[in-house]
Amino acid sequence: MSFSLMEGNEAIGRGAIRAGCSFFAGYPITPATTIYNTMLELLPPSGGVCMQGEDEIASIGFCLGASMAGAKVMTATSGPGISLYSEQISFAIGSEIPIVIVDVQRLGPSTGSATKGADGDIQFLRWGNSGGLPVVVLAPVDVADCYALTVHAFNLAEICRCPVFIAANKEISMTRETVDLDAVDLPPVVERTPAPEGAPFLPFGTKPGRNVPGFLPIGGSRLVRQTSSTHGTDGYITTDPERIAQNQERLMRKVSEAVDAAPLFDWRPAQGAETLLIAYGVTARAAGAAVRALAQEGTAVSLLTLKSLWPVPERLIRDKARDCRRVVVVEMNLGQYVREVQRILPGMEVSFFGQMNGELISPHQIRKVLRHA
Amino acid sequence: MPSLLNPDRPPVFCPGCSHERIVKALDRTFQAMGLSGDGVVLVSDIGCSGLFDTFFHTHAFHGLHGRALTYATGIKMVRPDLHVVVTMGDGGLGIGGAHVLSTCRRNIDLTLLVLNNFNYGMTGGQCSATTPREAQVGSGFLNRLEQPLDVCRLAEVAGAGFVARASTYDKELVGIMERAVAHPGFSVVDIHGICPGRYTRRNRIGPADIEAGLRRLPPLTEAAPDERKTEYATAYREEAARLAPPPPPARIKARLSPVGEARQEIVLLGSAGQRIVTAGELLCLAGAAAGLNATQKNDYPITVMRGHSVSELILSAEPVGYTGIRKPTAVVALAPEGVARKRGLLADLPEDALLLHAAGVEVPETRGSVRSVDFRAMGIKSPDWALASLAVLARENRVLSPEMLQAALELRFRGTVREAALSVVHKVLDPEGGKPTP
Ligand code: SF4
Numbered sequence: 167m168s169f170s171l172m173e174g175n176e177a178i179g180r181g182a183i184r185a186g187c188s189f190f191a192g193y194p195i196t197p198a199t200t201i202y203n204t205m206l207e208l209l210p211p212s213g214g215v216c217m218q219g220e221d222e223i224a225s226i227g228f229c230l231g232a233s234m235a236g237a238k239v240m241t242a243t244s245g246p247g248i249s250l251y252s253e254q255i256s257f258a259i260g261s262e263i264p265i266v267i268v269d270v271q272r273l274g275p276s277t278g279s280a281t282k283g284a285d286g287d288i289q290f291l292r293w294g295n296s297g298g299l300p301v302v303v304l305a306p307v308d309v310a311d312c313y314a315l316t317v318h319a320f321n322l323a324e325i326c327r328c329p330v331f332i333a334a335n336k337e338i339s340m341t342r343e344t345v346d347l348d349a350v351d352l353p354p355v356v357e358r359t360p361a362p363e364g365a366p367f368l369p370f371g372t373k374p375g376r377n378v379p380g381f382l383p384i385g386g387s388r389l390v391r392q393t394s395s396t397h398g399t400d401g402y403i404t405t406d407p408e409r410i411a412q413n414q415e416r417l418m419r420k421v422s423e424a425v426d427a428a429p430l431f432d433w434r435p436a437q438g439a440e441t442l443l444i445a446y447g448v449t450a451r452a453a454g455a456a457v458r459a460l461a462q463e464g465t466a467v468s469l470l471t472l473k474s475l476w477p478v479p480e481r482l483i484r485d486k487a488r489d490c491r492r493v494v495v496v497e498m499n500l501g502q503y504v505r506e507v508q509r510i511l512p513g514m515e516v517s518f519f520g521q522m523n524g525e526l527i528s529p530h531q532i533r534k535v536l537r538h539a
Numbered sequence: 540m541p542s543l544l545n546p547d548r549p550p551v552f553c554p555g556c557s558h559e560r561i562v563k564a565l566d567r568t569f570q571a572m573g574l575s576g577d578g579v580v581l582v583s584d585i586g587c588s589g590l591f592d593t594f595f596h597t598h599a600f601h602g603l604h605g606r607a608l609t610y611a612t613g614i615k616m617v618r619p620d621l622h623v624v625v626t627m628g629d630g631g632l633g634i635g636g637a638h639v640l641s642t643c644r645r646n647i648d649l650t651l652l653v654l655n656n657f658n659y660g661m662t663g664g665q666c667s668a669t670t671p672r673e674a675q676v677g678s679g680f681l682n683r684l685e686q687p688l689d690v691c692r693l694a695e696v697a698g699a700g701f702v703a704r705a706s707t708y709d710k711e712l713v714g715i716m717e718r719a720v721a722h723p724g725f726s727v728v729d730i731h732g733i734c735p736g737r738y739t740r741r742n743r744i745g746p747a748d749i750e751a752g753l754r755r756l757p758p759l760t761e762a763a764p765d766e767r768k769t770e771y772a773t774a775y776r777e778e779a780a781r782l783a784p785p786p787p788p789a790r791i792k793a794r795l796s797p798v799g800e801a802r803q804e805i806v807l808l809g810s811a812g813q814r815i816v817t818a819g820e821l822l823c824l825a826g827a828a829a830g831l832n833a834t835q836k837n838d839y840p841i842t843v844m845r846g847h848s849v850s851e852l853i854l855s856a857e858p859v860g861y862t863g864i865r866k867p868t869a870v871v872a873l874a875p876e877g878v879a880r881k882r883g884l885l886a887d888l889p890e891d892a893l894l895l896h897a898a899g900v901e902v903p904e905t906r907g908s909v910r911s912v913d914f915r916a917m918g919i920k921s922p923d924w925a926l927a928s929l930a931v932l933a934r935e936n937r938v939l940s941p942e943m944l945q946a947a948l949e950l951r952f953r954g955t956v957r958e959a960a961l962s963v964v965h966k967v968l969d970p971e972g973g974k975p976t977p
Contacts, residue, residue: 168790169827171820180788189617196841210779215616219609220641227602227609227638228616231582234600235617253603280841341862342820342835344827347788384598385618387577391592393601402548402593451860458860526863 169344174312174334175242177345178268179204181316182240185355187266188214189237191228193221193247196280197336198270201242222250226267230254233263234392236358236383238320242268245287246277248294255329256295257394259417262327262370262379264358266319269331270339273524282524283337285447285498289505291331292476299414300421302330303476304430305446309343310350315473318430321356326424327378328417333475335498337448337526361388370413371399377420422477429472429479433486436466441539442490444483444507446472448526449496455529460536467536478506487511494539496520496532540573542566545596557707557732558587558654562594564707565624565652568716569597580623582611584635586661587734588628588654605635608642611649619772622720624650630659632690633668639690639727643697646724647771652716653690653727656734657742664737675741691729691759700724700768704753707732708746724770789950793830795943798936802855804867805938806884807925808877809848811839815877818925819850821947825929825939826854828946836862838880847876854938869938870907871928872896873921878903895931897924917970923963930967941968 172180179201182190190205192198202218209216215232219225222243229239243251248269258265269291273282291303302322304315315332323330361367361380367388370379379399384390391401397413398404432450434457445453450471457469470486472479487493492515495504504518519535521527544566550559569579579597583589585604592599598621602610607625615623632639632653642649658676659665666674666682669690676682694702701722705712707730719726731749733739744752805822809815816837823833831854840846851864866889872878878885878900888894888907896902898913912931914920919927933944948960 168792169830169832170788170790171823171827171833172788176788189613191613207785210775211782211784213779215775217612217616220637223606224609224612224638224641227606228613230602231600231610231613231615232617233613234610235614237617239613254606257603281839337836337862340837342823342833343859343862344791344823344831344833347790384580384600384614385577385621389576389596389598391599391601393592393599394603395601401599448862451862455860526861528863528865529861530865 167346167349170347171342171344172309173200173342174306174309174339175200175270176204177309177312178242178316178332178334178339179208181313182266182320183208184352185238185317185320186357187238187240187320189229189232189239190215190241191217191219191225192242193219193225195244195247197272197340198242198244198247198268200340201268201270222247223254226251226254226265229265230258230263233265234384234390236385238264238324240266240268242270244270244272245274245290248287248290252294255301256297258329259295259299259301260297261392261394263392264323264327265329266316266323267329267331268334270334270336272336273522279524281336283335283448283498283526284522284524285333285335285449286522288333288475288497288499288502291333299417300477301328302326302421302425303333304330304473305333305475306338307432307447307450307471307473308338309345311473312338313345313347314350314352315430317352317355321353322424324356324358325378326421327381328421333447335448368399369401370397372416377416377423425474425477425479426481429474429482431473431479431482432471434469436461436468439466439468440491441467441536442487442493443467443469443532443536444472444493444495445469446475446497446503449498452527452529453496453532456532456536459529459533465536475503478510480510483507483510487514491515492517492539494519494535496527496535498522498527540570540575543569543574543576543579543596545594548593550594551590552587553736555733555735556587557656557734560707561652561654561730561732562591564712565716566595567713568720571713571717572720574622578622580611580614580621582607582614582623582625584627584631586628586630586659588626588631591626605631605633606638607631608635608638608649608651612642612645612647615647615649616772616775619648624652624720626652626654628660629653629655629657629667629669632688636668640693640697642725643694643699643727645771646698646700646768648723649725650720651725651727653729654732655729656732656738658734658738660734660737677737689756690727692757694727695759698768699727701726702759703727704729704731704756704759706746706749706753708749724768791824791827791950793828795829795940795946797826797829797831797854797856798938798940800856801868802853802857803869803938804864805852806864806867806870806881807850807852807928808870808872808874808881809925810874810876811842811844811846811848812922813848813873813925814922815848815850815873815925818929819852821926821944821951822852822854822929822939824947824950825943828950829943831856832859834859834862847880849877849880867892869893869895869932871925872900872902873924873928875900893937895928917966919963919966926960926963927967930964934968
């Protein structure tokens with residue numbers, strides 16, 4: 167065993183390279199800038215491209231063009247940049263352009279506090295697009311997760327042909343930590359599925375029983391059409407309500423099904439626990455410490471750490487909550503993901519603890535909440 | 540070469556629209572250059588000009604209003620061999636102004652055709668970035684208050700390699716577009732035309748007025764394309780080829796013993812310029828060299844040379860969960876800015892904690908044992924105090940050992956920087972001794 171010392175942002179960059187990322191574009195913004203720095207160090211010497219856009223809109227636009235030309239792409243920003251990405255995110259959703267988007271969350275609203283952490287964008291990442299179709303959001307807990315979840319994020323972007331977010335947090339991304347990189351459990355790297363040869367190419371056509379169209383890059387011998395307009399399988403505008411509805415439902419289904427099949431999470435059950443604690447991101451670390459301390463006092467609490475946040479792993483949450491009397495959700499905001507938990511556990515007592523002051527929620531605070539839960 | 544027009548999708552513009560002539564001229568351009576559809580990408584945005592890609596048998600990318608250049612840039616960087624042609628109206632020009640400016644500055648090998656008809660056709664004839672002040676448009680009096688933009692002069696000063704103006708009715712249009720597409724850099728062609736659907740209903744202009752208008756504009760200074768300007772994608776690859784890949788992250792083997800079993804929580808309090816974060820990193824490396832898990836959580840403002848700098852460090856044989864610190868084993872106070880951030884923590888210090896402070900830096904009353912160190916008297920300057928504090932701790936085998944510190948310095952620094960760091964450490968560990976042996 168050996169340790170490397172790195173911050174979460176560097177691990178995200180190295181995870182991206184590991185996943186086959188060859189194109190990155192970003193606009194400097196604290197606390198995401200060191201992802202850009204890492205990619206600038208890693209990509210150009212190995213034949214890849216790292217660019218700095220004139221703004222966030224350009225940065226993600228470069229990525230969408232590069233992705234359609236066949237590259238695996240990533241961009242990184244913080245809340246203010248996600249706001250500017252929004253229109254392009256909607257485009258990537260509707261037009262099925264694979265892209266990994268890192269949101270290193272900082273305390274908002276607006277420009278907020280550049281160097282303070284938060285998990286305030288959790289609903290924003292899900293709903294900050296026009297049309298409201300689903301996206302994938304993964305939340306790392308530590309540096310090892312930053313590395314592994316980035317590989318997962320690229321895989322999911324390729325499998326679903328959709329934007330996949332990494333909801334990081336200043337408190338993970340800019341925190342240095344020892345990590346045994348060789349011991350991190352990485353999934354095998356998934357490549358984009360090409361469209362079948364022979365048959366006439368329909369850029370948005372799917373094989374029967376498949377939810378995701380096969381891909382061909384712009385610039386190949388078969389012509390590719392990409393469009394942000396409401397389109398049929400041929401990539402030309404359509405106004406046919408039936409074809410439109412079919413396509414929208416497929417966009418919905420393809421993401422939900424992919425994540426529902428294999429949500430990412432960490433499960434620490436406690437014998438006889440009446441309380442289930444649900445956490446994600448950096449707060450899961452404090453939650454783990456709180457649960458351990460309570461166990462020493464003789465109070466059993468089970469801990470579910472969600473790493474797949476969106477689509478909500480509903481079956482998983484229901485399953486883990488089944489034997490409990492109450493559920494407590496802790497998050498670094500004033501109550502966002504708890505709404506999802508309440509939605510899928512009707513009739514169950516679901517309480518919430520959160521704060522939005524730039525400080526980590528401490529194990530001590532969580533313990534207090536759990537004692538009175 | 541055959542036409543690249545899509546026979547199944549003839550143009551659908553209003554009768555008399557300039558765009559239709561430009562579609563045909565662009566097809567003749569492609570034919571004259573002998574281009575095949577799979578070597579061309581048409582990138583378009585929103586508005587009537589955004590229909591262009593549907594009329595051609597080429598690769599096509601139709602995206603958001605004003606952002607066409609951003610997609611085109613991404614495509615070109617991945618596939619420099621493709622001819623990437625961007626169409627945009629005067630609307631896209633306005634809303635995407637930052638991209639036009641930056642693409643000129645990059646001089647990347649794209650061709651931008653501005654289909655300039657002085658208004659927003661599709662949405663009802665509102666004023667755009669190029670609407671003349673005297674025109675009657677769908678934005679009331681607003682266009683009278685804004686200066687129309689001459690995109691060619693903008694492109695020239697911003698660095699585009701090829702800049703030209705043309706009338707839709709100009710016999711030279713195909714020739715100009717051919718030169719633009721062939722130019723190995725960013726080329727901009729501002730094509731003036733008419734929009735019978737909206738603009739000419741209230742502004743009676745025809746081809747002769749378009750040409751007269753063009754003649755009235757100040758001449759462009761660079762009539763000839765400037766081939767000397769470096770093209771971005773080419774230059775990018777040349778620069779990148781000179782770069783050596785960085786080494787993989789260091790793998791630190793545990794070859795030393797930690798100073799004890801207990802988990803160590805250390806807080807470094809200082810100010811910008813005191814290399815607090817570097818000292819924290821050294822402590823983590825020292826821990827790793829002794830097989831310990833380490834975390835470093837930093838807090839500093841966005842200013843670089845002013846303000847507090849706080850580093851919270853945990854060394855532990857077990858994996859570290861929560862990275863915050865409430866009951867530190869040692870606190871190092873090197874500047875009032877840092878102390879001010881953690882008054883509560885200092886007041887609450889456990890009895891067995893050590894508070895090490897630089898002489899002259901005041902610390903609040905506390906239960907922990909307080910030690911003042913006069914770094915100045917030891918000939919150590921403020922930027923080295925954080926490192927020297929680690930040496931003070933190492934001297935007493937608190938938190939880390941001298942060997943762990945030595946290992947950290949070897950992992951983190953090379954050459955003269957390492958020597959300078961070693962000499963600081965030496966001043967603490969062996970104040971009476973001679974020069975350190977590197
Ligand atoms: S509205 Fe104007 S620009 Fe649009 S098609 Fe009609 S004439 Fe052409």
